Amino acid sequence: MEPVKRIGILTSGGDAPGMNAAIRAAVLTACHFEIESVGIRRGYNGLIAGDVLPLTRKDVEGMTNLGGTMLYTARSAEFYTKAGQKRAADNCRFLGLDALVVIGGDGSFHGALELQRLGVRVACVPGTIDNDIGCSTYTIGFDTACNTAIDAMDKLNDTMKSHERCSVVEVMGHKSGHIALNVGIATGATATLTPENEVDFEADVIARIREARLRGSTHFTVVVAEGAYSAHDAAERIQAETGIEARATTLGHIQRGGSPLTRDRVTAARMGYRAVTLLRDGESGKIVVMNGDVCETVDIEPGLAMKKSFDADMCKMQNVLMK
Numbered sequence: 001m002e003p004v005k006r007i008g009i010l011t012s013g014g015d016a017p018g019m020n021a022a023i024r025a026a027v028l029t030a031c032h033f034e035i036e037s038v039g040i041r042r043g044y045n046g047l048i049a050g051d052v053l054p055l056t057r058k059d060v061e062g063m064t065n066l067g068g069t070m071l072y073t074a075r076s077a078e079f080y081t082k083a084g085q086k087r088a089a090d091n092c093r094f095l096g097l098d099a100l101v102v103i104g105g106d107g108s109f110h111g112a113l114e115l116q117r118l119g120v121r122v123a124c125v126p127g128t129i130d131n132d133i134g135c136s137t138y139t140i141g142f143d144t145a146c147n148t149a150i151d152a153m154d155k156l157n158d159t160m161k162s163h164e165r166c167s168v169v170e171v172m173g174h175k176s177g178h179i180a181l182n183v184g185i186a187t188g189a190t191a192t193l194t195p196e197n198e199v200d201f202e203a204d205v206i207a208r209i210r211e212a213r214l215r216g217s218t219h220f221t222v223v224v225a226e227g228a229y230s231a232h233d234a235a236e237r238i239q240a241e242t243g244i245e246a247r248a249t250t251l252g253h254i255q256r257g258g259s260p261l262t263r264d265r266v267t268a269a270r271m272g273y274r275a276v277t278l279l280r281d282g283e284s285g286k287i288v289v290m291n292g293d294v295c296e297t298v299d300i301e302p303g304l305a306m307k308k309s310f311d312a313d314m315c316k317m318q319n320v321l322m323k
């Protein structure tokens, strides 16, 4: 196999804090191995359009602490088509890109798998606040997003306490409840609803508020994962069924912004480094993953088939530790 002399780097799907740190790590690792880096703007749309720029050591200076992605990102409808995928693969050859580093979520990795099948060497780096990549215990951005939500909830708690209300907070996560579960535990929420656990509103919310009220609580917090329940619907139902005033807050895209925290910067550095190293070593078709605290790789197809479940103890514990 020809040695890798030039790599393309792109970010795709929803941005996540730490993506810039991953880009920086990939570029600096490539520089170390005397591999040229080319940034591809706007995800797969940029690959189809040939929207590229050279990336040097200088270009990624000061990137570790910046949220968002300096390469912009997109969810490319065109790349879902066979014609779009072929155009993207053809562009890799035209631009002399020997391999690609794809930073994103599972949708982006399905795209990378298609490119791999079309003869493009790829390495995937999990970057999504949702932490929903089955083969990796951690994805870049999750910790920062959780902390943003926790910070907002601590503030909401002050006003809920003053008014003796119930705060219902909707957090992101797409079809997964990892943000909700962790934020619920970290803030001592009265109840947490996630898509992973079937929702019985009476048992999971109303009964818990009742128990907390009987223990003397005068304000309450319910965390809902966006894939499980709507905060507005939950707040209306709580108020109607308990008589406790309830207010809904949808945290939304604020969870995707901000300067990445330690875990995201360090994971981004480890994964970006590993992605370029594996390509340099002649490997391809891999997702760089965290297995606990160990940085490893798995093949894309079996990696994408892996499902992530909650640690059952975390759910049980939350029921004990609710306020």
Ligand code: F6P
Pocket: 014, 105, 128, 129, 130, 172, 173, 174, 226, 256
């Ligand atoms: O995948 C990241 C994520 O923020 C999800 O949590 C959320 O459902 C989705 O992206 C929102 O996407 P968009 O920014 O396209 O509205």
